Amino acid sequence: MATGRIPYALISGLVLVIGVSYGVSRGLYILSDGKIAEDPSQPTPATYAAVDRLMEYDPVRGARAQAGLEIYRHRCRLCHHRSGRGGGKFTPSLQHHTAESVVAILNIYRDGQKFGPMTDLMAPWARDLSQQEILSLGEYIEVLASVKALR
Numbered sequence: 001m002a003t004g005r006i007p008y009a010l011i012s013g014l015v016l017v018i019g020v021s022y023g024v025s026r027g028l029y030i031l032s033d034g035k036i037a038e039d040p041s042q043p044t045p046a047t048y049a050a051v052d053r054l055m056e057y058d059p060v061r062g063a064r065a066q067a068g069l070e071i072y073r074h075r076c077r078l079c080h081h082r083s084g085r086g087g088g089k090f091t092p093s094l095q096h097h098t099a100e101s102v103v104a105i106l107n108i109y110r111d112g113q114k115f116g117p118m119t120d121l122m123a124p125w126a127r128d129l130s131q132q133e134i135l136s137l138g139e140y141i142e143v144l145a146s147v148k149a150l151r
């Protein structure tokens with residue numbers, strides 16, 4: 001009896017650890033009452049799913065979007081929101097953009113040219129981006145726009 005129980009405990013323990021790590025890596029966490037909640041500082045599960053789908057049908061663009069997700073999470077989310085909807089009075093939504101339009105605009109900021117009235121607030125965040133990072137952000141922001149459209 002006792003020996004039969006050990007593998008069972010071991011397997012359920014492993015399943016729990018893997019499940020929780022997967023959840024945390026995907027921006028989910030468990031509240032004290034056992035409910036699963038989304039961490040608002042992380043991309044939504046729908047966003048991760050959209051990046052995964054892109055990865056399946058276009059691995060090159062998918063890899064770019066995945067890299068863009070990481071940059072966006074650290075450098076853009078605080079102002080533009082994890083959904084890209086923008087925020088406050090001054091920060092525009094990015095949800096109407098395509099990868100191409102994002103790339104074009106980020107290059108304007110990066111080159112020190114004026115874009116909109118709040119250029120001075122935005123430009124420092126684009127100044128040291130490489131072209132590869134700009135392409136990645138463009139791809140990711142297009143994914144954010146598609147996630148919005150699907151809702």
Ligand code: HEC
Pocket residue numbers: 071072075076077078079080090091092093094102105106115116117118119120121122125126137
């Ligand atoms: C400190 C807040 C802040 C951060 C951080 C920030 N932005 Fe912005 N962003 C703004 C503001 C404000 C504007 C409007 C600027 C203007 O008037 O040209 C803007 C404009 C933009 C635009 C043009 C949108 C449009 O349709 O007019 C894009 C694209 C953009 N940001 C992308 C990014 C990306 C990508 C990052 C991360 C690398 C980022 N932003 C980080 C505040 C921020």
